[in-house]
Amino acid sequence: MKIGCHLSSSGGYMAMGQTAVSIGANVFQFFTRNPRGGAAKPVDKADAAAFMDYAAANGIGPILAHAPYTLNAAGAEERVREFAEMTMLDDLKRLELTPGAMYNFHPGSHVGQGAEKGIELISSMLTRILGSFGKVPATTVLLETMAGKGSEVGGRFEEVRAIIDRVEASAPGCALGVCLDTCHVWDAGYDIVNDLDGVLAEFDRVVGLGRLKAIHTNDSMNGLGSHKDRHEKIGKGRIGLDAFRRIVNHPRLRDLPFYLETPCDLQGYKEEIALLKGLRI
Numbered sequence: 572m573k574i575g576c577h578l579s580s581s582g583g584y585m586a587m588g589q590t591a592v593s594i595g596a597n598v599f600q601f602f603t604r605n606p607r608g609g610a611a612k613p614v615d616k617a618d619a620a621a622f623m624d625y626a627a628a629n630g631i632g633p634i635l636a637h638a639p640y641t642l643n644a645a646g647a648e649e650r651v652r653e654f655a656e657m658t659m660l661d662d663l664k665r666l667e668l669t670p671g672a673m674y675n676f677h678p679g680s681h682v683g684q685g686a687e688k689g690i691e692l693i694s695s696m697l698t699r700i701l702g703s704f705g706k707v708p709a710t711t712v713l714l715e716t717m718a719g720k721g722s723e724v725g726g727r728f729e730e731v732r733a734i735i736d737r738v739e740a741s742a743p744g745c746a747l748g749v750c751l752d753t754c755h756v757w758d759a760g761y762d763i764v765n766d767l768d769g770v771l772a773e774f775d776r777v778v779g780l781g782r783l784k785a786i787h788t789n790d791s792m793n794g795l796g797s798h799k800d801r802h803e804k805i806g807k808g809r810i811g812l813d814a815f816r817r818i819v820n821h822p823r824l825r826d827l828p829f830y831l832e833t834p835c836d837l838q839g840y841k842e843e844i845a846l847l848k849g850l851r852i
Contacts, residue, residue, distance in 0.1 A: 578636030584622030694737035
């Protein structure tokens with residue numbers, strides 16, 4: 572089972588890898604920079620190279636880099652969109668040091684411009700960034716499914732698919748993937764508790780399960796269709812333990828990497844990783 576959690580990147584790649592192993596994880600997620608700002612520490616190339624060797628020896632991966640929350644490709648202000656493009660391009664260039672990694676980002680909020688305008692802005696940015704490499708980047712870019720809070724783009728599968736279609740039409744070969752967040756889709760109104768098969772069938776019809784590359788594994792503090800996006804510890808929220816038993820064993824999901832983003836410290840993550848491993852059949 573590929574399972575891990577969000578870790579602090581303050582100590583570098585090797586420190587994250589060693590921490591992951593210490594809590595029973597074989598994947599992990601980290602912020603590429605301050606999640607509420609734009610600052611990024613210089614990448615230590617020697618640390619990245621040492622981690623790649625350590626990861627290969629310990630069966631770690633794929634690692635998932637998470638863009639900062641301040642990245643909004645669908646912003647109404649040009650300076651906001653320029654910051655998003657500059658940040659993502661810089662992140663992807665830095666991630667060339669860790670081939671095979673994935674890069675997850677929140678598609679963005681259209682802030683009153685409308686979903687169609689938001690989709691246009693997001694796809695245009697992705698097309699420019701991916702096309703600028705002159706080759707297929709070493710990192711797979713993932714669009715995260717959202718809760719549909721406020722003016723978020725990505726709360727419906729159709730919006731995610733619309734972005735993918737536009738990018739792949741303009742930048743052939745630069746395939747995008749999707750990270751499905753269990754809390755977000757539940758809060759968005761997809762009933763993964765009572766109809767997991769139906770939700771996955773809809774995802775397959777609209778987006779394609781072949782594009783699903785990762786699972787953010789989070790319970791929810793709120794009810795179905797609440798559009799709130801408040802994560803809860805596994806089994807302590809409205810999704811519940813029985814649903815996660817079905818999720819981690821579902822034949823269309825079980826081989827994907829699961830990344831916990833629950834409100835836990837390291838000991839809590841260690842316990843949740845053991846809990847989810849124990850649910851596997």
